[in-house]
Amino acid sequence: MRILYLAHDLDDAAIWRRVAMLEAGGASVSVAGFRRGSGALERPALVLGQTANGRMVARMRSVAALVPQIRARLEASGVETPDLVLARNLEMLALGRSYLRGRAAIPLIYELLDIHRLMIGQGRVARGLRKIEAWLMARCALVLVSSQGFVRHYLERYRQPARAVALVENKPLMLNGPGPATARTAPITPNCITIGWFGILRCQWTLETLDLLTRRHPGRFHIVLRGKPALDVLPKFHETVADNPDMSFEGAYRWPDDLPEIYSACDMAMLIDRYDAGANSDWLLPNRLYEGCLFGAVPISLSDTELGHSLAARGVGLRVTSPEATIDSLAAVTPEALAGLRATLAGLPRETWYADATDCADLVERLRECLPTQDAADPPQKYVA
Secondary structure (H helix, E strand, O other): OEEEEEEOOOOOHHHHHHHHHHHHOOOEEEEEEEEOOOOOOOOOOEEEEEOOOOOHHHHHHHHHHHHHHHHHHHHHOOOOOOOEEEEEOHHHHHHHHHHOOOOOOOOEEEEEOOOOHHHOOOOHHHHHHHHHHHHHHOOEEEEEEOOHHHHHHHHHOOOOOOOOEEEOOOOOEOOOOOOOOOOOOOOOEOOEEEEEEEEEEOOHHHHHHHHHHHHHOOOOEEEEEEEEEOOOOOOOHHHHHHOOOOEEEOOOOOOOOOHHHHHHOOOEEEOOOOOOOOOHHHHOOOHHHHHHHHOOOEEEEEOOOHHHHHHHHHOOOEEEOOHHHHHHHHHOOOHHHHHHHHHHHHOOOHHHHOEOHHHHHHHHHHHHOOOHHHHHHOOOOOOOO
């Protein structure tokens, strides 16, 4: 099966994780999309233009200008006619529908992995964007989501017309297994709890809370930050870290190569995100959930979120009742309590937290079911996970 993957950000490692998953499942994948960074790409791809983080309206304008040209651009670049088009995020869905105009036999699949704040609520802009999305989704054979929270709180609440929905969680792809697990239950540093905050660092509340935690309890906590700070959102990120002896920023890391090292070097993982509080932040199941749990870092979450509910169902993690209670809840974690939390997490099968070759094959087979010969015999059902 030949898949054309339309990507919103070719500099996002998650794009290439999905490509690897599709290829491991037996598909042939061509990639085209926009860039938000510079430097060499992980793999060859057709670059359609340059965009920027957080500027959805500007991105939509760039996409709108390309819509009339997309088929010609792809054909001129030698992209073969695919069996299926997979579009990641709303902007790419618009390109996918335009590319497939007059090609009704080729299914269009929508990856809905984040809900932008402009899409939420009953304001004129939100209603207008959802109307556009609904029109585009009417062409889709399937919507892929990474959390059932997106189904309940967005697709169903706003009655967006998804013919069928499949859940593909943000688990790290480990085709050869994740390697040995850590058996450590005691803090990595005696009498000090090390908390890791990794990935795209963009939540002002999280930064301020971790800073305040260490200042109220000096020496009891050490905060390790790694990844890519969103300096447009956190302009004082480096200043905050430099002024706090119990915080350290150790730069970017290689995914997935460095995951065992960085998570094994901390006791707990900060998963609370308030960047889109009441919306996307409360509905998603982030990469950090699976990565941290896989390598033994106890997750810290808010209890009344999709993430908190997921952890509660498994009986693991430190689940905080409210943002205001976060510091006191962490301060109450004794070495004995930490040992219990880590032992409980270690008791779950590690297969809970990563994707393997079977998951890849299952995903490709689910996409294959959208092809015309399958559709005729087995029409998709609404909200099938």
